[in-house]
Amino acid sequence: MWQELYRLAYRYLISLGLAREDAEDLAQETMVAACLHLDGVQPGKLQAWIIAVARHKFIDWLRRAGRGVSLLYLPDAEPDEATGGPEERALREEGRQEIMAALNRLEPTERMLLVLKYNMGLKGEEIAAYMKMKPNTVKVKLYRARQRFKAEYNRILEGRK
Template sequence: MAPKHHFEEIYEQHMHDLFRYLLSLTRRKEAAEDLMQETFYRVLLHLETYSGEEVKPWLFKIAYHAFIDWYRKEKKRPTVELEEWHFSPQPSAEEKVFVQDEINTWLSEVSSLPEPKRNIVLLRDYHGFTYEEIAGMTGFTLAKVKMALYRGRQQLKKRKEENV
């Protein structure tokens, strides 16, 4: 299989999940789009050295490192307003609207967590990665991943109870 064809398959299969992940981290559509381009640029550069491990964790690890680079640059700039962003509209069935509203509310709550906890909660609870995959993507120990996930979930639970 030619690398270009393989790259196109990777892009098609994972672009939507990766965009949602980057959007959740950056909270800005334009930044998520830029990071998507940067991530796939890095994938293209390193595709020949790809060792055949699971593609999705490898891709998300590259995206996370691109986010960290972007985040370090952004910390030096003045804060920008958080944009309102809604995912692609679904057909107007009430159930789908309700589910989408619940997801958006949850993502909004998650976005208020500090960056490491937010990232780990998104990777585990939204994207379904294992603890080991998250540890590999973030460079944290398995214990730190579990602790950050536990503490992040506790913060979300506490906020939910306060709002009820």
């Protein structure tokens, strides 16, 4: 269980744009906080709570680094440098940049919903708990965010032609 929660916090922090080393450090800090305050977590909301703690650790890290708090950073899949040749890696990177450009055109709430759903793998109820929304509201907003993402992504692809 603890390893899964650590991986969840780590993936979330990576998705915010942190370097691996910083994400590892903050994920460890998140787990320490989890150990100290686990008794106050409502049943069934542990994953959403871990992400909230990781986000707070990230905000504290930004403040300590003097970078200000300009959330939301966007997901950036970890590079898979070990597979494929240079051309394949370049194509993957180009695709990643196009996805990031499309995400950057969305509203912060839409980006956060997509990150929590597709990057973090959270369920609708967990997202609702984290975002302090009703589950049905999450469903509707996720649907709209997906539609806007598709439209923005298609615009980027059309502009590439």
